[in-house]
Amino acid sequence: MSKHLPVLLIILFSSFLVFSGCQESVQLTTQPSGAISQMQAIPFEFSVDLAPKDQLNKWTESSFVRFTPPLSGKFIWETPRLLKFTPDMPLEPARHYSAVIQKAVLFGKKKRTDFDTLKFNTQLIEVEGVSATWSEYSSYGMKAPIELTLVFNQEIVVRELKNYLKVYCNGEEVTDLNIYGYGTDKEVRIYLEGKDNAGETQQFQLQLKAGLPSQYEYATLEKPAELTTLLHPVAEVKIQTINVEIRDGHQLLVMETNQKISPKILRSYLKVSPETPIQIENYGNKMHIKGAFKPGSLVNVSIRKGLHGLNGGELKEDFSYNLTLPDLEPFLRFTDQKGYYLMRNGFENLNVKCVNIKSFEVRLYEIYENNLSHFISENSDQFIRTDYSYDYGVDIDNYGRLMFLDSIHLPNVEKNTLQNRTINLQKQLRSKYKGLYAIELRHNSDRWERISKVVSLSDIGLISKQSPDEIIVYANALSSARPLAGARVQLRSVTNQVLATATTNGQGIARFQHLKEKLQSGPDGWVPSLITAHYGDDFNYISFRHSEVYNGRWENDGKEKKQIDAFLYPDRDLFRPGDTAHFAAILRNWDLSTPPDLPVRFQILGPSGDLVLDLKKTTNSQGSFEVQVPLSSGATTGRYRAQVLSTSKELLNSISFNIETFVPDKIKVSLGSDSKDAGPGDTLLFPLAASYYFGADCSSHSYEYRIRFQNQSFYSLNYPRFNFQ
Incomplete structure (x- = not known):
């Protein structure tokens, strides 16, 4: 058998090759x-x-x-x-x-x-372009700063740019670079001293080394870059670029020139076809032209020669440029981005607006109550927002459950036209659910196009007021505004711990008291985060982070707690020497009860702080007293202070008033001019008339006059390069 074994192996191996080759x-x-x-x-x-x-x-x-x-x-x-x-x-x-x-x-x-x-x-970190312009202060025959604007496709670290950049002007390296900005930015401005404003066109060459850091830790400029731009003499206005940009869903034309131009002057030289009402705004050397431009259409921009720049330059030839406006990018938005409360058993509608979207997916998630604090503290910025930027997603399944999933189709959608659609939650929830929900809308095909929103569905309206040691909660029905008595209210921490529980009284008010000691003695996570309320089968919440009203503009420290509180007031706050001043004071205990027969001291301090008057007074049955103070005819003028003190010399309250010597106006004087315009060598007449307010003309009186001429700048549209003074 050993003699046939090699032949058998060859046959098997050949068979394997044949079958493998057939795959x-x-x-x-x-x-x-x-x-x-x-x-x-x-x-x-x-x-x-x-x-x-x-x-x-x-x-x-x-x-x-x-x-x-x-x-x-x-x-x-x-x-x-x-x-x-x-x-x-x-x-x-x-x-x-x-x-x-x-x-x-x-x-x-x-x-x-x-x-x-x-x-x-x-797309990796790249330089999109560079432009050179004369600064606003350039003028003929003067050395003036030049502004280079370097544009990147992503934000770069501005302070690091000087270590990676070299600038050459007509082949000569420029060393006196002033880079403007801090942090990270897409557009970086570089200032350098101009050479000859009225000379030849200057060429700037910029060299960037690889490695320039960006706003992302993992990304830098991977390849070196070299860019070139021209700066035309300041005596010429040059239209460098015209582009279309989209801002907040609207298209606008952006025109870049080699020097700044006044919007008022540009309007008289500019023509946009097809004609439409336009607004012009300038941002440095860039002009933003806003109008009712139709996406997908052809627009012609024409500028007549003679247009003057703020540096004295002039457009030498007529300018004309055609632009094809692009279609609007698909977008999907909630009409109301800020609000997140819906009244239970109301219409429960959410309005959505979209452009160039034929269908989108709706996902409705219920957020569990025991996950509420974690969801709000960790992810709510992804949902409660006022801008339209893309978010990078939140795994809502970790906080609740998916209750509803559906696709909404928009038949016969007109291109580049805003569409409105109403999403009714009542059909999906059937009025039996309450609480917090996260709603996510997603483009069916372009799934990265999405927007999310938090909605609280409840009839419980909540208002809270917080002090260092107490939180007061008001609970009312949104449908009828009546107070909700017997609602169970809980104060929760950022770690979802229940810090305190209270029940609303007949006025719908619940109080969490003595919090300072409790929070200081508790763990680090015992920081109030939100308030939840249960009333029957209804539930709602209010977040400190997203509902706080900033009150730094007002004095809200309140009064210092004292045993006695006093209110002191005069009959007026301005007296003349020889007048009689009247003062009154009302005193109350801190619990607002009336303190009868309370001995106090009433004092008046003069302008220099010396004690002018010191009286002992006793309050009447209404807890008040009055003082009449005859003022001497030789009293020192100035600012005085009246104050009420307890018998232990504790200051209860104080006010200020003035004693001044003054004489009312008795004579009315009118001054006019015989002419509004005058030239060199002309005589100007200023008629003067004087009379007593209650009597005859004021004749045979001496008078003194002073005339001052003040230069006023004058600017002419016919001579925009000149400033007349």
């Missing part, structure tokens, strides 16, 4: 590579059919591809060969990713694969 090879024909968008579906297209028909057009969380760093999202087979991954949130900026295809894409088919590890990245 169909699977290749990738489309794959992510290089730089991709932060917000896009990631395609994987194979050379052969893989997905069964029953798996097409279904969203799944099956692990067909493993990403590093990990990405959350869903897969969908659009065709038997085309697999797409849609991330749940935008990819991180300036981040490198890798992807490995898993065997699950074969669905058990016997096919041969040899997939390499795929590498791709979002």
